[in-house]
Amino acid sequence: MLYQVVIPAAGQGKRMKAGINKQLIKLRHQPVIIHTLKVFEQDDWCQGIVMVVNEAEREQFQELLEKFQIKKVLSIVSGGAERQHSVYNGLKAVKESDFVLIHDGARPFITIEKIHELVKEANEHGAAVPAVPMKDTVKRVSQGFVDETVERSSLWAIQTPQAFRVSLILEAHERARQEGYVGTDDASLVERIGKKVKVIEGNYRNIKLTTPDDLLFAEAILSVKEER
Ligand SMILES: Nc1ccn([C@@H]2O[C@H](COP(=O)(O)OP(=O)(O)OP(=O)(O)O)[C@@H](O)[C@H]2O)c(=O)n1
């Protein structure tokens, strides 16, 4: 079952405070983005990759693709102000594919097995996302005081890659644009046009590198992988 993948990598990484795009930070001698791209490069179901980058960093990314012999990148498009705008630019470059995955460049530990599960679910339901049950108690807080404790049993932390039928996610993005809605993930755009999104069990190791502490966890995950 074939798919193309859009990889947004055009963020500023403000919470990471690294002084460089967090996708260019090295983990075991390879930039984060290369760890991410290699998974798709090695997946036979992946027909092609659309990368979304900042114009100012385009050359740097191109050099990395050559150096690490990433061959499946079909196009590199420019990012937008918000993640959603970057993804939309990427989606417009997806051609001749029924299914598309959208995956954060900053999530280097996705597995091919999980990807295949998601594509199969997208084939059946139109949209599918990986998620893990929330582990912490979650409270709604305002002005430094608790408003309420949210019932946790139905709360899941949503990850990427998110898999979609191309026509559905394009419709959802177009509608969000017309209506001025900006969400923090792509599935939320599908939800708001009244379509169902299938949730599959993700993996707690499929972290997004967001703050400096995440780099410690990332190194630990890589150590365990190397031991195997
Ligand atoms: N305008 C944007 C914002 C984000 N992203 C990408 O979307 C992914 C998930 O976003 P996030 O982790 O929030 O990244 P940043 O926006 O870079 O982080 P921050 O909010 O800390 O600045 C990242 O791979 C990031 O590069 C993007 O392509 N274009």
Ligand SMILES: C[C@](O)(CO)[C@H](O)COP(=O)(O)O
């Ligand atoms: C898409 C996402 O990775 C799902 O968890 C996430 O919402 C995007 O990043 P942010 O940290 O919420 O901006």
